[in-house]
Amino acid sequence: MSQEFTSVWDAIEGDQVQAANLKLRSQLMIEVSEYVKESGLTQTEAAKKLGTTQPRLNDVLKGRIEKCTVDRLVNMLAAVGYKVNLDISHAA
Template sequence: MSKQRFASVWDAIEDTPEEAENMKLRSTLMMALKNHLTRTEMSQAQAAKLFGVTQPRISDLMRGKINLFSLDALVNMATAAGLHIEMRVLEDA
């Protein structure tokens, strides 16, 4: 058994570094949206109306169904929620 260490679970389970980075970003956005909806006590119906999606789509978000969401869709939802997104791009050391 390999004792290889990974910086992130996504690095371990995704096939390529590109896929792992995409999943890390999607995961971060999904957690931020879920936390925002929980903190504001917004109902799924209210969130759906605000984001321009269906209530079942919000249910998928709240249940962490990450494979159902593109990075673009999550950015759009975060912006509609009034969240500000910042991104840093770093070169490997």
């Protein structure tokens, strides 16, 4: 018998609340990483524009999700003109 999951986070994390938080953080981290990649800036230059430090940005780029909070990631994106929207729905 095989189990199906809607995301990798649901498979890894048994707690639905924690899985939801991990999903949100990972999406934000991907956006920050894409910004850095597309900007052509060095990590130091990008960190300055994102309103963070180079070591903090490096945590994002290296996928260190445990070191990244939702509020910090939203603030980084907002600092470079991104508008972060949240879509909330009730799980069946």
